Amino acid sequence: MKKLGKLGLLRKRSEFLFVREGRYQARSGVVIQARENPDHNDIRVGFTATKKIGNAVIRNRAKRRLRAACQDILPQLGQAGTDYVFIARDKTVARPYEALLDDTEKALKRLEKPRPSPEL
């Protein structure tokens, strides 16, 4: 298993699909999905950028910025036994890093308390 600090990584399509069924919070710089996973007791995280936001260079940069923000914040605000998925948006690359951190922090705080998703 690769390490991202103390965080685990999601790497299979089925794992991403699992998290998609959970809660989500959208901010202008990032969309975060989260779902408790009873199979383990770590914080695990995955990153996604669709072709909608640009070419390979743009997508890689977006994922790296999200990864950097994630490392600054998730060890403090993430909850054990939870899988997170960070989805890049078209503003992720251009947004100032401070604002990106702010987006991430606020979204994670809203996700702290489990509550039923509106659509489920």
Add this chain to the structure above:
RNA sequence: UCAGAGGGCUGGACGAUCGCGAGUAGCAAUAUUCGAGGAAAGUCCGGGCUCCACAAAGGCAGGAUGCCGGGUAAUUCCCGGCCAGCGCAAGCUGAGGGACAGUGCCACAGAAAGGAAACUACUCGGGUGCGCCCGAGAAAAGCUGAAAGGGUGCGGUAAGAGCGCACCGCCGCGACGGUAACUGAGCGGGCAAGGUAAACCCCAUCCGGAGCAAGACCAAAUAGGGAUAACAUUAUGGCGCGCCAUUGCGUUGUUGUCCGGGUCGGUCGCUAGAGGUGUUUGGUAACAAACACAUUAGAGGAAUGAUCGUCACUUACUUCGGUAAGUACAAAACCCGGCUUAUAGGCCCUCUGACAAA
């Protein structure tokens, strides 16, 4: 200096903090080294490599290529040349074999779009009711069109016509030169020969298929298969075939061990190369040879990022000290050689024309 032609290079630099991938050392903590491009792109060609198929060889079908010579592992690539067209020039552009093997097509316009004949008009003769009609001649005139079956002039004639002649063009043969494409002196022919082969086609040459998700190896659980051992033997049973009955046929439980298969997963393939740089030699050149030197990107939801500082460049503002914003295109995925396309800014070399000066 201005205008232009051809070719090449570069693709921001340095540092700090926190992180990422791989290698090496270490029991470990950790330390240390390396870590995207000229197009990595499009996946359009050519090869290597791997598996499959296949006697050799040839044929059919299909596809590709198409002036000549050279280079190369190979090519549709590259270099040199030829021819045609364009440009004052440097240079640029060209799928550049065959239209006497055959078939087809040539819109619109136009009398006619292809064995040259009909039509209009023309010339001569005859007739006439003066509107024209009949016969003969001829293919020079006919708005067109991308293209109209040689052109111009003179002779000739009833009017005309390569009917004859001169020049130009064309066709055939062809000296000299050149490896060849080609060139084309000279001789002959009155002239019969439209375009289109990125239309079918003909000719010549070449081509087996699939691709690293190729392919090789290790190999869990579950279900199912085979072998074997032990136990069980309920069997006049159960299950299946059959509408049902009788009859008939087939099959059999549990546990252990082994074999085969190869799924999830893992390992390899996986990076030292028809490679790079420099010098010398051969060659007009592409390129080749010799020598020297340096050379670890190898991921697998996929590593280079985030933040800050200094400098460089561009733009805007400016109190001339600075301030603000920006710095292209685009990221390896088995490896090489090409092609094509994208690309901010900057730099260099060679050549041509015009102007000015000497």
